[in-house]
Amino acid sequence: MSQISFREFYLENILTFLWRQWSALGVAGGARAAENWVIDPEALLIFSLQITRYEPRLFDEILDWLVINGKWIDIHRLRGILRRKDENTQRLISAIAYYLSKEAKSYQRKWSVLGTLRKLDSDVQSEMLFQTKQGKPYPKSAVDSKESRVKGVESRESRGSAIFRDYGFLRKSFSLRKMSKPVSVIARTNIRFLLRALFGIGSRSECILYLLTNEAGHPAEVANAIGISVRGAQDTLIELANSGMVFTRVKGKRLMEYWLPQERWWEFLFGMSFEEIKTPVWLDWISLFTALMNVWQVLNEVKEIESDYMRSSKLRKSMETISFEFKNSQLVLPPIPGKDVSPARYEEEFQNFIKRVIGVGSRGSLGSLGNQGSQ
Numbered sequence: 001m002s003q004i005s006f007r008e009f010y011l012e013n014i015l016t017f018l019w020r021q022w023s024a025l026g027v028a029g030g031a032r033a034a035e036n037w038v039i040d041p042e043a044l045l046i047f048s049l050q051i052t053r054y055e056p057r058l059f060d061e062i063l064d065w066l067v068i069n070g071k072w073i074d075i076h077r078l079r080g081i082l083r084r085k086d087e088n089t090q091r092l093i094s095a096i097a098y099y100l101s102k103e104a105k106s107y108q109r110k111w112s113v114l115g116t117l118r119k120l121d122s123d124v125q126s127e128m129l130f131q132t133k134q135g136k137p138y139p140k141s142a143v144d145s146k147e148s149r150v151k152g153v154e155s156r157e158s159r160g161s162a163i164f165r166d167y168g169f170l171r172k173s174f175s176l177r178k179m180s181k182p183v184s185v186i187a188r189t190n191i192r193f194l195l196r197a198l199f200g201i202g203s204r205s206e207c208i209l210y211l212l213t214n215e216a217g218h219p220a221e222v223a224n225a226i227g228i229s230v231r232g233a234q235d236t237l238i239e240l241a242n243s244g245m246v247f248t249r250v251k252g253k254r255l256m257e258y259w260l261p262q263e264r265w266w267e268f269l270f271g272m273s274f275e276e277i278k279t280p281v282w283l284d285w286i287s288l289f290t291a292l293m294n295v296w297q298v299l300n301e302v303k304e305i306e307s308d309y310m311r312s313s314k315l316r317k318s319m320e321t322i323s324f325e326f327k328n329s330q331l332v333l334p335p336i337p338g339k340d341v342s343p344a345r346y347e348e349e350f351q352n353f354i355k356r357v358i359g360v361g362s363r364g365s366l367g368s369l370g371n372q373g374s375q
Helices: 003-025 041-054 056-072 075-082 087-103 105-115 156-166 188-199 203-213 219-226 230-241 262-270 285-302 308-328 343-357
Strands: 247-251 255-259
Touching: 003 041, 003 056, 003 188, 003 285, 003 343, 041 056, 041 075, 041 087, 041 285, 056 087, 056 105, 075 087, 075 105, 087 105, 087 156, 188 203, 188 262, 203 219, 203 230, 203 255, 203 262, 219 230, 219 255, 230 255, 285 308, 308 343
Parallel strands: none
Antiparallel strands: 247 255
Protein backbone atom coordinates (compact mmCIF):
# COMPACT_ATOMS: atom_id res chain seq x y z
CA MET A 1 0.00 0.00 0.00
CA SER A 2 1.37 3.43 -0.90
CA GLN A 3 2.09 5.83 1.96
CA ILE A 4 -0.71 8.14 0.82
CA SER A 5 -3.21 5.26 0.75
CA PHE A 6 -2.02 3.95 4.09
CA ARG A 7 -2.31 7.41 5.65
CA GLU A 8 -5.95 7.62 4.53
CA PHE A 9 -6.59 4.06 5.73
CA TYR A 10 -5.15 4.89 9.15
CA LEU A 11 -7.11 8.13 9.50
CA GLU A 12 -10.42 6.49 8.58
CA ASN A 13 -9.88 3.73 11.14
CA ILE A 14 -8.94 6.17 13.89
CA LEU A 15 -11.98 8.36 13.18
CA THR A 16 -14.28 5.32 13.22
CA PHE A 17 -12.80 4.33 16.57
CA LEU A 18 -13.29 7.84 17.97
CA TRP A 19 -16.92 7.92 16.86
CA ARG A 20 -17.47 4.67 18.79
CA GLN A 21 -15.76 5.98 21.91
CA TRP A 22 -17.74 9.22 22.00
CA SER A 23 -21.00 7.45 21.18
CA ALA A 24 -20.44 5.30 24.27
CA LEU A 25 -20.25 8.55 26.26
CA GLY A 26 -23.44 10.02 24.83
CA VAL A 27 -22.48 11.81 21.60
CA ALA A 28 -25.22 11.66 18.97
CA GLY A 29 -24.68 10.42 15.45
CA GLY A 30 -22.27 7.53 15.85
CA ALA A 31 -22.66 3.78 16.05
CA ARG A 32 -22.66 2.48 19.62
CA ALA A 33 -20.61 -0.60 20.38
CA ALA A 34 -19.95 -2.63 23.50
CA GLU A 35 -16.32 -1.95 24.41
CA ASN A 36 -14.39 -3.85 27.06
CA TRP A 37 -12.05 -1.16 28.33
CA VAL A 38 -12.25 1.77 30.73
CA ILE A 39 -12.70 5.04 28.85
CA ASP A 40 -10.37 7.90 29.79
CA PRO A 41 -12.22 11.16 29.03
CA GLU A 42 -9.26 13.54 29.46
CA ALA A 43 -6.83 11.58 27.29
CA LEU A 44 -9.63 10.88 24.79
CA LEU A 45 -10.58 14.56 24.64
CA ILE A 46 -7.08 15.80 23.83
CA PHE A 47 -6.40 13.15 21.19
CA SER A 48 -9.85 13.53 19.65
CA LEU A 49 -9.63 17.28 19.25
CA GLN A 50 -6.30 16.86 17.47
CA ILE A 51 -7.55 14.22 15.04
CA THR A 52 -11.08 15.53 14.47
CA ARG A 53 -9.69 18.61 12.82
CA TYR A 54 -10.04 16.22 9.86
CA GLU A 55 -13.67 15.43 10.81
CA PRO A 56 -15.50 18.70 11.62
CA ARG A 57 -18.79 16.98 12.41
CA LEU A 58 -17.30 14.92 15.23
CA PHE A 59 -15.30 17.92 16.46
CA ASP A 60 -18.51 19.91 16.96
CA GLU A 61 -20.35 16.92 18.45
CA ILE A 62 -17.60 16.71 21.07
CA LEU A 63 -18.11 20.41 21.85
CA ASP A 64 -21.82 19.68 22.14
CA TRP A 65 -21.08 16.83 24.56
CA LEU A 66 -18.83 19.05 26.65
CA VAL A 67 -21.57 21.65 27.08
CA ILE A 68 -23.80 18.92 28.56
CA ASN A 69 -21.21 16.79 30.35
CA GLY A 70 -18.31 19.12 31.02
CA LYS A 71 -18.87 18.84 34.76
CA TRP A 72 -17.29 15.36 34.66
CA ILE A 73 -13.96 16.50 33.20
CA ASP A 74 -11.04 16.64 35.62
CA ILE A 75 -9.46 19.99 34.73
CA HIS A 76 -6.41 19.43 36.94
CA ARG A 77 -5.70 16.10 35.27
CA LEU A 78 -6.41 17.55 31.83
CA ARG A 79 -3.82 20.26 32.43
CA GLY A 80 -1.31 17.66 33.60
CA ILE A 81 -1.67 15.66 30.38
CA LEU A 82 -1.58 18.86 28.30
CA ARG A 83 1.84 19.80 29.68
CA ARG A 84 3.31 16.99 27.58
CA LYS A 85 1.71 18.26 24.37
CA ASP A 86 2.90 20.81 21.82
CA GLU A 87 1.99 24.49 21.91
CA ASN A 88 -0.54 24.18 19.10
CA THR A 89 -2.51 21.51 20.97
CA GLN A 90 -2.39 23.49 24.21
CA ARG A 91 -3.72 26.54 22.40
CA LEU A 92 -6.54 24.54 20.81
CA ILE A 93 -7.67 23.11 24.16
CA SER A 94 -7.52 26.59 25.68
CA ALA A 95 -9.75 27.92 22.90
CA ILE A 96 -12.29 25.20 23.60
CA ALA A 97 -12.10 25.83 27.35
CA TYR A 98 -12.80 29.53 26.82
CA TYR A 99 -15.68 28.70 24.48
CA LEU A 100 -17.16 26.39 27.13
CA SER A 101 -16.81 29.06 29.79
CA LYS A 102 -19.19 31.16 27.67
CA GLU A 103 -21.56 28.41 26.49
CA ALA A 104 -21.84 26.22 29.60
CA LYS A 105 -22.82 28.85 32.14
CA SER A 106 -22.81 26.48 35.11
CA TYR A 107 -19.21 25.48 34.36
CA GLN A 108 -17.86 28.99 33.74
CA ARG A 109 -15.35 29.04 36.58
CA LYS A 110 -14.29 25.46 35.86
CA TRP A 111 -13.15 26.26 32.31
CA SER A 112 -12.24 29.95 32.44
CA VAL A 113 -8.75 29.53 33.96
CA LEU A 114 -7.74 26.92 31.39
CA GLY A 115 -9.13 29.19 28.69
CA THR A 116 -6.73 32.02 29.54
CA LEU A 117 -3.54 29.97 29.38
CA ARG A 118 -2.77 30.04 25.67
CA LYS A 119 -4.31 33.02 23.94
CA LEU A 120 -2.80 33.85 20.57
CA ASP A 121 0.61 35.50 20.65
CA SER A 122 1.10 38.29 18.15
CA ASP A 123 3.86 36.39 16.33
CA VAL A 124 1.80 33.21 15.80
CA GLN A 125 0.36 32.73 12.32
CA SER A 126 -3.38 31.99 12.29
CA GLU A 127 -4.43 28.75 10.59
CA MET A 128 -7.60 27.05 9.45
CA LEU A 129 -9.06 24.95 12.23
CA PHE A 130 -10.16 22.15 9.92
CA GLN A 131 -8.44 20.27 7.13
CA THR A 132 -9.61 17.86 4.50
CA LYS A 133 -8.55 14.26 4.96
CA GLN A 134 -5.91 14.92 2.33
CA GLY A 135 -4.43 17.66 4.56
CA LYS A 136 -5.72 20.75 2.73
CA PRO A 137 -7.21 23.73 4.62
CA TYR A 138 -11.00 23.47 4.91
CA PRO A 139 -12.86 25.51 3.95
CA LYS A 140 -10.58 27.66 1.82
CA SER A 141 -11.93 30.78 3.50
CA ALA A 142 -13.27 31.16 7.03
CA VAL A 143 -14.70 34.64 6.49
CA ASP A 144 -18.39 34.69 7.36
CA SER A 145 -20.80 35.88 4.73
CA LYS A 146 -22.75 39.10 5.16
CA GLU A 147 -25.91 37.07 5.57
CA SER A 148 -24.56 35.65 8.83
CA ARG A 149 -24.33 39.12 10.37
CA VAL A 150 -27.37 41.02 11.53
CA LYS A 151 -26.95 44.80 11.53
CA GLY A 152 -23.47 44.56 12.97
CA VAL A 153 -24.67 42.68 16.03
CA GLU A 154 -22.57 39.62 16.77
CA SER A 155 -24.69 36.48 16.74
CA ARG A 156 -24.11 33.55 19.04
CA GLU A 157 -22.86 31.53 16.08
CA SER A 158 -20.30 34.13 15.01
CA ARG A 159 -19.22 34.69 18.61
CA GLY A 160 -18.07 31.07 18.73
CA SER A 161 -15.92 31.45 15.63
CA ALA A 162 -14.52 34.73 17.01
CA ILE A 163 -13.34 32.91 20.13
CA PHE A 164 -11.43 30.38 18.05
CA ARG A 165 -9.97 33.22 15.98
CA ASP A 166 -8.59 34.81 19.16
CA TYR A 167 -6.56 31.64 19.67
CA GLY A 168 -5.30 31.48 16.10
CA PHE A 169 -7.83 29.06 14.60
CA LEU A 170 -10.09 30.18 11.77
CA ARG A 171 -13.51 28.66 11.22
CA LYS A 172 -16.89 29.77 9.97
CA SER A 173 -19.76 30.59 12.30
CA PHE A 174 -21.34 27.52 13.83
CA SER A 175 -24.05 26.39 16.20
CA LEU A 176 -24.22 23.17 18.18
CA ARG A 177 -27.04 20.66 17.70
CA LYS A 178 -27.53 20.09 21.45
CA MET A 179 -28.34 16.43 20.93
CA SER A 180 -25.75 14.86 23.22
CA LYS A 181 -27.02 12.79 26.13
CA PRO A 182 -25.80 12.73 29.73
CA VAL A 183 -23.10 10.13 30.37
CA SER A 184 -24.41 6.77 31.54
CA VAL A 185 -22.42 6.24 34.73
CA ILE A 186 -23.69 2.67 35.13
CA ALA A 187 -21.99 1.42 31.96
CA ARG A 188 -18.90 -0.59 32.89
CA THR A 189 -16.70 1.23 30.41
CA ASN A 190 -17.79 4.49 32.08
CA ILE A 191 -16.82 3.41 35.58
CA ARG A 192 -14.54 6.44 35.79
CA PHE A 193 -17.65 8.62 35.83
CA LEU A 194 -19.34 6.44 38.45
CA LEU A 195 -16.32 6.76 40.73
CA ARG A 196 -16.25 10.52 40.20
CA ALA A 197 -19.91 10.69 41.16
CA LEU A 198 -19.19 8.71 44.34
CA PHE A 199 -15.81 10.07 45.43
CA GLY A 200 -15.55 13.36 43.58
CA ILE A 201 -13.40 14.44 40.66
CA GLY A 202 -9.71 14.13 41.44
CA SER A 203 -6.94 11.81 42.52
CA ARG A 204 -9.09 9.76 44.91
CA SER A 205 -11.36 8.32 42.22
CA GLU A 206 -8.42 7.90 39.82
CA CYS A 207 -6.39 5.88 42.34
CA ILE A 208 -9.36 3.68 43.20
CA LEU A 209 -9.95 3.03 39.50
CA TYR A 210 -6.35 1.96 38.99
CA LEU A 211 -6.48 -0.44 41.94
CA LEU A 212 -9.82 -1.83 40.73
CA THR A 213 -8.36 -2.75 37.36
CA ASN A 214 -4.81 -3.72 38.34
CA GLU A 215 -3.53 -6.22 40.88
CA ALA A 216 -1.69 -3.54 42.88
CA GLY A 217 0.43 -0.45 42.39
CA HIS A 218 3.10 1.64 44.08
CA PRO A 219 2.70 5.46 44.08
CA ALA A 220 5.06 6.21 41.18
CA GLU A 221 3.45 3.50 39.04
CA VAL A 222 -0.06 4.72 39.80
CA ALA A 223 0.87 8.38 39.26
CA ASN A 224 2.39 7.71 35.85
CA ALA A 225 -0.59 5.63 34.73
CA ILE A 226 -3.29 8.10 35.76
CA GLY A 227 -1.42 11.28 34.85
CA ILE A 228 -0.90 13.02 38.20
CA SER A 229 2.15 13.82 40.34
CA VAL A 230 3.84 11.11 42.40
CA ARG A 231 3.34 13.18 45.55
CA GLY A 232 -0.35 13.58 44.77
CA ALA A 233 -0.79 9.85 44.20
CA GLN A 234 1.18 8.96 47.33
CA ASP A 235 -0.81 11.29 49.59
CA THR A 236 -4.10 9.99 48.19
CA LEU A 237 -3.12 6.33 48.55
CA ILE A 238 -2.09 6.91 52.16
CA GLU A 239 -5.47 8.53 52.88
CA LEU A 240 -7.31 5.66 51.18
CA ALA A 241 -5.36 3.12 53.21
CA ASN A 242 -6.50 4.89 56.38
CA SER A 243 -10.08 3.96 55.44
CA GLY A 244 -9.42 0.27 55.99
CA MET A 245 -10.76 -0.50 52.50
CA VAL A 246 -7.41 -0.15 50.72
CA PHE A 247 -4.41 -2.14 51.92
CA THR A 248 -0.63 -2.08 51.70
CA ARG A 249 2.01 -4.74 51.28
CA VAL A 250 5.73 -4.79 50.76
CA LYS A 251 6.99 -5.86 47.36
CA GLY A 252 10.60 -6.93 47.24
CA LYS A 253 12.84 -5.44 49.90
CA ARG A 254 11.53 -1.90 50.23
CA LEU A 255 8.79 -1.13 47.71
CA MET A 256 5.40 -0.40 49.26
CA GLU A 257 2.42 -1.09 47.04
CA TYR A 258 -1.31 -0.62 47.50
CA TRP A 259 -4.18 -2.96 46.66
CA LEU A 260 -7.86 -3.47 47.37
CA PRO A 261 -10.21 -6.49 47.48
CA GLN A 262 -11.52 -6.18 43.94
CA GLU A 263 -14.43 -8.61 44.19
CA ARG A 264 -15.96 -6.77 47.15
CA TRP A 265 -15.54 -3.39 45.45
CA TRP A 266 -17.03 -4.49 42.12
CA GLU A 267 -20.01 -6.09 43.84
CA PHE A 268 -20.59 -2.90 45.84
CA LEU A 269 -20.37 -0.69 42.76
CA PHE A 270 -22.63 -2.74 40.47
CA GLY A 271 -24.90 -4.54 42.93
CA MET A 272 -24.38 -8.03 41.54
CA SER A 273 -22.11 -10.98 42.14
CA PHE A 274 -18.56 -10.68 40.86
CA GLU A 275 -19.08 -13.66 38.53
CA GLU A 276 -21.81 -11.73 36.70
CA ILE A 277 -19.69 -8.63 36.16
CA LYS A 278 -17.58 -8.41 33.03
CA THR A 279 -14.89 -6.17 34.43
CA PRO A 280 -13.46 -3.71 31.90
CA VAL A 281 -9.81 -3.75 30.88
CA TRP A 282 -7.40 -1.06 32.05
CA LEU A 283 -5.38 0.60 29.30
CA ASP A 284 -2.94 3.45 29.71
CA TRP A 285 -4.74 5.71 27.26
CA ILE A 286 -2.31 8.57 27.81
CA SER A 287 0.50 6.44 26.40
CA LEU A 288 -1.68 4.79 23.78
CA PHE A 289 -3.05 8.02 22.35
CA THR A 290 0.46 9.48 22.37
CA ALA A 291 1.62 6.51 20.30
CA LEU A 292 -1.30 6.79 17.87
CA MET A 293 -0.68 10.52 17.47
CA ASN A 294 3.01 9.89 16.82
CA VAL A 295 2.03 7.42 14.09
CA TRP A 296 -0.19 10.05 12.49
CA GLN A 297 2.53 12.67 12.62
CA VAL A 298 5.15 10.45 11.03
CA LEU A 299 2.71 9.41 8.29
CA ASN A 300 2.25 13.09 7.46
CA GLU A 301 6.00 13.61 7.42
CA VAL A 302 6.87 10.70 5.14
CA LYS A 303 4.09 11.17 2.59
CA GLU A 304 6.17 13.81 0.80
CA ILE A 305 9.41 11.79 0.83
CA GLU A 306 10.04 10.23 -2.57
CA SER A 307 13.01 8.05 -1.65
CA ASP A 308 11.98 4.57 -0.44
CA TYR A 309 15.16 4.34 1.60
CA MET A 310 14.60 7.71 3.31
CA ARG A 311 10.97 6.83 4.12
CA SER A 312 12.04 3.53 5.67
CA SER A 313 14.77 5.27 7.63
CA LYS A 314 12.31 7.84 8.99
CA LEU A 315 9.78 5.17 9.94
CA ARG A 316 12.43 3.05 11.66
CA LYS A 317 13.65 5.98 13.73
CA SER A 318 10.10 6.96 14.70
CA MET A 319 9.27 3.40 15.73
CA GLU A 320 11.72 3.69 18.62
CA THR A 321 9.49 6.29 20.28
CA ILE A 322 6.19 4.85 19.09
CA SER A 323 6.94 1.32 20.34
CA PHE A 324 7.90 2.66 23.78
CA GLU A 325 4.49 4.35 24.17
CA PHE A 326 2.63 1.33 22.80
CA LYS A 327 4.35 -0.94 25.34
CA ASN A 328 3.45 1.41 28.20
CA SER A 329 -0.21 1.32 27.18
CA GLN A 330 -0.61 -2.36 28.22
CA LEU A 331 -2.15 -3.05 24.83
CA VAL A 332 -1.62 -6.58 23.52
CA LEU A 333 0.83 -5.96 20.70
CA PRO A 334 1.98 -7.88 17.64
CA PRO A 335 5.75 -8.27 17.16
CA ILE A 336 7.41 -4.89 16.64
CA PRO A 337 9.56 -4.63 13.47
CA GLY A 338 13.15 -4.97 14.64
CA LYS A 339 16.64 -4.14 13.45
CA ASP A 340 16.75 -7.33 11.40
CA VAL A 341 14.17 -5.97 8.93
CA SER A 342 15.90 -4.68 5.82
CA PRO A 343 15.32 -1.09 4.62
CA ALA A 344 13.61 -2.45 1.51
CA ARG A 345 10.98 -4.21 3.65
CA TYR A 346 10.68 -1.87 6.63
CA GLU A 347 7.96 0.36 5.19
CA GLU A 348 5.74 -2.66 4.55
CA GLU A 349 6.46 -4.14 7.99
CA PHE A 350 5.67 -0.80 9.65
CA GLN A 351 2.29 -0.73 7.92
CA ASN A 352 1.56 -4.35 8.85
CA PHE A 353 2.39 -3.66 12.48
CA ILE A 354 0.04 -0.67 12.64
CA LYS A 355 -2.72 -2.62 10.89
CA ARG A 356 -2.47 -5.35 13.52
CA VAL A 357 -2.52 -2.80 16.33
CA ILE A 358 -5.74 -1.23 15.10
CA GLY A 359 -7.31 -4.54 14.16
CA VAL A 360 -6.07 -7.21 16.57
CA GLY A 361 -8.94 -8.78 18.51
CA SER A 362 -7.58 -10.31 21.72
CA ARG A 363 -8.69 -9.22 25.20
CA GLY A 364 -6.82 -6.18 26.39
CA SER A 365 -6.24 -4.96 22.84
CA LEU A 366 -8.13 -2.36 20.86
CA GLY A 367 -9.96 -5.10 19.02
CA SER A 368 -11.34 -3.93 15.72
CA LEU A 369 -10.35 -0.32 16.26
CA GLY A 370 -11.90 0.69 12.98
CA ASN A 371 -13.96 -1.15 10.42
CA GLN A 372 -12.01 -0.23 7.33
CA GLY A 373 -10.59 -3.14 5.40
CA SER A 374 -7.03 -3.09 4.15
CA GLN A 375 -6.51 -2.47 0.50
